[in-house]
Amino acid sequence: MFHGIAAFMLLIAGIVLCSLPPVPLKAAGEPFLKLVDDKTFVIGNDFWNLTTGESFGTKLWYKGYDLVGNASGHYVSYNGAANNLSWTLTPPKIHRKSGIYTDIVFSAKEGDVHFVLTPTLTGAYQYFVNRALPKLGEFRTLWRLDNATFTHGFTNSNDLPLPPLSDFRASTTIQDETWQRKDGTFITKYDLSTFMPSVEGDLAFWGIYGKLPNGEGVGSWYIHGGKDYLNGDHLKQELMVHRESITGDAVLLNMIHGTHFQASSGDDFAEGKVWGPWLWLLNDGSPTDAAAKAKSENADWPYKWHIDQSGYDMRSFLSGRVVLSDGRPAAGAAIFLGDRDSKLSTLDQGKGYYYRTYATPDGKFTLENVREGNYTLSAWPNGGPIGDVTTVATKDVNVSLFDYDIGDVKWETQNRKKIWQIGSIDRKATGFQYAGPPHEHARAEKCPKNLTFTIGTNTEKDWCFSQWSRGIWSIFFTLPPTTFVNNTSSNAAVLSISLAGYSSGIQSTVRVNGVLTVPAFGGASVKGDPGLYRSATTAGEWRLFEFLVAGGGRTGSVLREGENRIDFVVVGEPKKWSGFMWDSVLLEWA
Structure with a gap:
C-alpha cells in the first residue's frame, strides 16, 4: 500500500496553505501575534495569552490570573541552563495558517520554535526545527510557574505534592539537588523522574497542577502524541517535574533530547531536523482530562495539519x-x-x-x-x-x-546450556527485592551489605536489586556428577553478569570456590550512568559482562562436583549512593 503518497494527496486536496506577515491583535476568536515593541511580543487566543521577551515568556494569563507570577516563565535551552535560545534572528511572525491552525514562529540562531494555536485550544502545539544547534546532550523546553498556584506534580508513576520551599531551607544538602531532612528522609528533584513513554501508542503526558486564587483547579501539561523525535530506547528515563530549590518555582520540563539517566549522550543534528509537534495544554488540573487528551493525540499522530520545511511527512x-x-x-x-x-x-x-x-x-x-x-x-x-x-x-x-x-x-543466541539463572534478562531490576517504581532516593540502602542466595531454595525476590556497599554476596549451588563430561577440561562454564545499571564508584571481584576468577569488574574502566544516585530503582544503562570459569572435572577444577560457591566481593571504599543495579546472573556450560 502506497501509504505515504495517499496521505499526501488527501492533504493537498483538503488543505490550502498560505503565508502571512505579522499581524496586530485580531478580532475575538482568532489566535493572534502582537508585536509590542522590538523585544516584547504577545501570542494567544481568547482563553490565554503569553507575553514573551527575547528569551523568556514572563506573563501567562489564564482565567484572569498570571500563572507565572514571580517565576521565570517559559524558555528553551540546551546543555542545562547554560544556553537559552534568544529570538533575535528575526522578529516573530505568523509562519502559516492552515484551516483553524495558526503557526507562529520564533527564530533564534540555533533554530525555530513554532507555536501552533487554534481559536479554542487552551495551550499550543509546539515544534522545533534545527538550524545550527551545537553538539549537545540536553535540549529542552520548559515552564517555571508560580509556586503558590502549582503545588503538585504528576507523572505516569507518581502523583505527589511538590515539597514546599521551606523544606529545602530547613534541610541539609547532600548531593546534586538532593537534601536530607532532620527526620532522615530525603528531598530530591529526581523522585519525580520516570520512564519516558516512547513506544507508539503510549500515553505520554505529565504535568503540574494546583488551584487558582479563586479556588478553581488549574494544570499545565506536556503531551506527546508522537515519539520518534525523542532520543533513546524503551528504557529512556527523564526528569519531568520538580520544585526549583532556590526560588521555589514549579518546574514543568520537556526534555526533547535528555541525558539525566544515561552514561553518554552527545549528538550532532542535521539541519532541518524536527522535534515535535507536541502539545502544551492548560486545563482544570485534572490528570484524567490530560490522559483523555493524550489518547486523542496518539490517535491523531502524525498530525495532518503539520507541514515541516520539506513538505508533509510521508x-x-x-x-x-x-x-x-x-x-x-x-x-x-x-x-x-x-x-x-x-x-x-x-x-x-x-x-x-x-x-x-x-x-x-x-x-x-x-x-x-x-x-x-x-x-x-x-x-x-x-x-x-x-x-x-x-x-x-x-x-x-x-x-x-x-x-x-x-x-x-x-x-543468533549464545548457544549454551543453562546451569542456573537468577532474574530474567530484560535490562531491568524487575523481580528483585525493593526494585520498581516509583523513583526514590537511597532505596539501595535497604539492600544488605552481605547476602546469601541458594539455588533451588531461594527465589529472585530474595536477591536485592542493588549492591552498593563493601561486602560479599554469595551464591551456593550443587553440580551433580552427571553435569561433567568425561572429566575433561571441556567442562568450562560462562558466568554472565547482566546489569540494569551501573553508577561508577564501586568495583567487585568474582571468586568461584575461593578462586579469584575475575580480578575486578566495574571501576574506572566502565563508564557509569547516574541512575542509582538519581533515584532510579528499576534501570540505568544496561551492561553485560561475560567471564569464562575454568572446568576440568570432579577434582582439581574451579567448578566441582557437589557444593559450589560464587562470591561477588566489593572492594575498596564505594562511593555513597552508587553501585550495581542487577538484571540477571546466569551460569551456563560453555
Missing part, C-alpha cells in the same frame, strides 16, 4: 518476525529501529528518529509511521520465555515510502 509501516536460532519465537522482545552503524548504545542514540515496540508472543512486530531512511533494527530480551538470551539481534533496514514486511530476522 510515513510507512514496517513489519517482520524475529526468530531465535534455537527455533523459539522472540516472544515479547524489545524492538528498536535506530541509527545505522552507530557505536552508541540504543539508549544513548539521539541524532535521528527512533521507533520502538515489543514483539508479540510469536515474535512478530509492526512499526508504524516510520520516516524514510536507513536504519538498524535491534531486538533484545524483555524477560519472559527468552529471558535467558544474552545476545542482541541486529539487521540493517532501508525504509522507503512503501509499507513492507522484512520477513524473518534471525537472532
Whole structure:
C-alpha cells in the first residue's frame, strides 16, 4: 500500500496553505501575534495569552490570573541552563495558517520554535526545527510557574505534592539537588523522574497542577502524541517535574533530547531536523482530562495539519518476525529501529528518529509511521520465555515510502546450556527485592551489605536489586556428577553478569570456590550512568559482562562436583549512593 503518497494527496486536496506577515491583535476568536515593541511580543487566543521577551515568556494569563507570577516563565535551552535560545534572528511572525491552525514562529540562531494555536485550544502545539544547534546532550523546553498556584506534580508513576520551599531551607544538602531532612528522609528533584513513554501508542503526558486564587483547579501539561523525535530506547528515563530549590518555582520540563539517566549522550543534528509537534495544554488540573487528551493525540499522530520545511511527512509501516536460532519465537522482545552503524548504545542514540515496540508472543512486530531512511533494527530480551538470551539481534533496514514486511530476522543466541539463572534478562531490576517504581532516593540502602542466595531454595525476590556497599554476596549451588563430561577440561562454564545499571564508584571481584576468577569488574574502566544516585530503582544503562570459569572435572577444577560457591566481593571504599543495579546472573556450560 502506497501509504505515504495517499496521505499526501488527501492533504493537498483538503488543505490550502498560505503565508502571512505579522499581524496586530485580531478580532475575538482568532489566535493572534502582537508585536509590542522590538523585544516584547504577545501570542494567544481568547482563553490565554503569553507575553514573551527575547528569551523568556514572563506573563501567562489564564482565567484572569498570571500563572507565572514571580517565576521565570517559559524558555528553551540546551546543555542545562547554560544556553537559552534568544529570538533575535528575526522578529516573530505568523509562519502559516492552515484551516483553524495558526503557526507562529520564533527564530533564534540555533533554530525555530513554532507555536501552533487554534481559536479554542487552551495551550499550543509546539515544534522545533534545527538550524545550527551545537553538539549537545540536553535540549529542552520548559515552564517555571508560580509556586503558590502549582503545588503538585504528576507523572505516569507518581502523583505527589511538590515539597514546599521551606523544606529545602530547613534541610541539609547532600548531593546534586538532593537534601536530607532532620527526620532522615530525603528531598530530591529526581523522585519525580520516570520512564519516558516512547513506544507508539503510549500515553505520554505529565504535568503540574494546583488551584487558582479563586479556588478553581488549574494544570499545565506536556503531551506527546508522537515519539520518534525523542532520543533513546524503551528504557529512556527523564526528569519531568520538580520544585526549583532556590526560588521555589514549579518546574514543568520537556526534555526533547535528555541525558539525566544515561552514561553518554552527545549528538550532532542535521539541519532541518524536527522535534515535535507536541502539545502544551492548560486545563482544570485534572490528570484524567490530560490522559483523555493524550489518547486523542496518539490517535491523531502524525498530525495532518503539520507541514515541516520539506513538505508533509510521508510515513510507512514496517513489519517482520524475529526468530531465535534455537527455533523459539522472540516472544515479547524489545524492538528498536535506530541509527545505522552507530557505536552508541540504543539508549544513548539521539541524532535521528527512533521507533520502538515489543514483539508479540510469536515474535512478530509492526512499526508504524516510520520516516524514510536507513536504519538498524535491534531486538533484545524483555524477560519472559527468552529471558535467558544474552545476545542482541541486529539487521540493517532501508525504509522507503512503501509499507513492507522484512520477513524473518534471525537472532543468533549464545548457544549454551543453562546451569542456573537468577532474574530474567530484560535490562531491568524487575523481580528483585525493593526494585520498581516509583523513583526514590537511597532505596539501595535497604539492600544488605552481605547476602546469601541458594539455588533451588531461594527465589529472585530474595536477591536485592542493588549492591552498593563493601561486602560479599554469595551464591551456593550443587553440580551433580552427571553435569561433567568425561572429566575433561571441556567442562568450562560462562558466568554472565547482566546489569540494569551501573553508577561508577564501586568495583567487585568474582571468586568461584575461593578462586579469584575475575580480578575486578566495574571501576574506572566502565563508564557509569547516574541512575542509582538519581533515584532510579528499576534501570540505568544496561551492561553485560561475560567471564569464562575454568572446568576440568570432579577434582582439581574451579567448578566441582557437589557444593559450589560464587562470591561477588566489593572492594575498596564505594562511593555513597552508587553501585550495581542487577538484571540477571546466569551460569551456563560453555
